[in-house]
Amino acid sequence: MALPIGVTPNRRGRTALGALALATAAVLLPAPASARAAGHCANQSSLRVPGAAHQRADCLEELTTAGTVDSGHTDPADWAGLTPRDLSVPAGVPGIQIDGYFPDSSTTNTHHGWNHDAQFVIRLPDRWNGGLVVAGTPGNREQYANDRAIADWVLARGYAYAATDKGNTGPGFHRDGSRPGDAVAEWNTRLTQLTRAARAVVAQRYHRPPTRTLATGMSNGGYLVRWQLENHPELYDGGVDWEGTLWHAKGPNPLTFLPPALRHYPVYAAGGPAADTARQELHRAGFPAGSEFLWSFHHQVYWDLTQRLYREEFDPAYDGATEAGTPYCAPKTPACDADYDYATRPAEVHEAVEGIALTGRIGKPLITLHGTLDVLLPISQDSDVYSRMIREAGRGHLHRYYRIEDGTHTDSLVDSFPGRLRPLLPCHRSAFTALESWLTTGHRPSADHTVVRPEGATPASLLTRCRLDG
Structure with missing residues (x-):
């Protein structure tokens, strides 16, 4: 079982680390007809990922895991253990998938037989809503780790999607770099690199740049969202931070x-x-x-x-x-x-x-979610502190923070304790739509608060609904 800063054997015998709703296909960013694809997988042959050392583009009938599992365009071992067992899988998203890697000297990622780090995946749906979602992986997993929890849902909503392995993977990630902290520092560099490249590829595919670029991720992926909005806010319109790791030089960390x-x-x-x-x-x-x-x-x-x-x-x-x-x-x-x-x-x-610490000085809207029963990154030592840091930095107007009662670090544990835990995944989807509304209409999400577990809620209802406004 693979979790946000944990370890699990995968089907190829290696190991992968992992730190990590409204089941709707509604699109809140409709694009005009001129921005829609000019046909199935149009412009595939002309797409070039800036800076990539290698790339491979495939025209797929299905970009979600409903099809990519069978076609070999995802790795189920990479996202194993991150989502509840009964999570539904959307389908009906044809388009182009580009796999590849940027120049890098380390070789911890063996996927595709490339034995090359800085691997990425970019997915470009035929029916595009004008937006781009970028993500770094939880823990030290590879580039497909968010496919079930994040990519499936945003692709079904019409977003283009891009993810990176962060430049090093697996339990030997710390061997990368020449100085202490270099491996984690590379995570930030790689997400910045991918965001710039993915924005360019989106413009190539649809003949205009994205109207929205949103960052999201869980655990170490949530840390990346925080860092990007602090250090490169010019690349993003906003982000959703799903229990991001807090690195602070004086602690806690x-x-x-x-x-x-x-x-x-x-x-x-x-x-x-x-x-x-x-x-x-x-x-x-x-x-x-x-x-x-x-x-x-x-x-x-x-x-x-x-x-x-x-x-x-x-x-x-x-x-x-x-x-x-x-x-x-x-x-x-x-x-x-x-x-x-x-x-x-x-x-x-x-x-x-x-060298890799957070400051709280975010430059674009950010919504943070964290479970009150997180015992890998305890909430009092992490998001409670980061929320204070943002306020102390004078950026509180750009932040909303929701403490999810009975949420824990990894949603798959809900299957083992259905009466005691609730999944964060539907809360992430509610936060994402709240961010969309914040950016498109100016309607600010509800103030920071603890989202209580609804009285009488069943495991099925908790998997499909999470109201952040009460």
């Missing part, structure tokens, strides 16, 4: 709240007289009361791996010649990540995080 989880959870799980104190320490670290039923799974699958890999990216000297620490080491053993204390690490570690 994952390196401040994951070590306490590794230290205290085994004591809590063992029971006995020390268990209650350990539980309180986990709460103090940010893991919310009421989320205890999720702790065992996250300890088993995510907390340890995430801490070790991201600590190796920013602080490789901590464990000397050992690469990415010792799994599930006992506290007080040498170089154990359970004892990691970010605050006392050398200045160069904090400088590496500062």
Whole structure:
């Protein structure tokens, strides 16, 4: 099972990391007849992705996963575990898909047999609504990771869509680059690069540039949305941030709240007289009361791996010649990540995080969603803080923040706990349509608040509806 900063084996035997509604095909950005495709897959032979080292364009009868699974134009292993089991799949979106890669020196992405990073996918529907959606992947997955959660839905609404693998993938992503933090810094560069290229390809295909360019993504993909709107607002009209990772040089960040989880959870799980104190320490670290039923799974699958890999990216000297620490080491053993204390690490570690850190100085409208039961990126240590940062930067008028009651980091867990969790995916779709309305009509979404779980809601209704205005 693959999740937003977790790991899962895929069908090719390698591993993939992942951090990650209104079932409607309504299009809120109708394009005039002159902007619509001049026929199925028109201009395919003339399309060129600026800066690409290699590209392959295919005319498809179906751009959503209803067709791309069978045609081989997606990778189900790449998006496994990110969405609820019963999520419907839209269909009826013919058009052009371009796969390719930009020049890069690393080779962690083996898809297509290319063994080349900086891979991308661009999808251009025949019936275009005038907009473009760009996304970076959650965790360290490849370019198809958002296909079920995001691409299917926006393509059915008429958007062109583009996604990148961020320039490095898999559990060895931290080996990319020459200095600590370089691999994560490349994620930002690659999404900027893809956005510029995709805007040019859209203009080639439809003979005019997009009227709307929107960024969206979950987990590490949400971090990318935040960073892009802070650093390159000129490229975008707005974005939707689905529980983005917060990197802040002084903390909080994952390196401040994951070590306490590794230290205290085994004591809590063992029971006995020390268990209650350990539980309180986990709460103090940010893991919310009421989320205890999720702790065992996250300890088993995510907390340890995430801490070790991201600590190796920013602080490789901590464990000397050992690469990415010792799994599930006992506290007080040498170089154990359970004892990691970010605050006392050398200045160069904090400088590496500062190089990719967020500031809150967004330059375009942004809507943020985060589940109150997120125990991979606890809400009090992440989006609550980022919302304050935006207000303190004087950009609060550009931001809306919705805390989703009973939402957790990965929607597939809703299938295991249907009475205790709700999916964020329909809330993401509601936020997306709210952003459309904000941009097209000037109608501002409702003020920041917690979106309560509707009384008497069923798993089926929670999968198809999420009202952000009450």
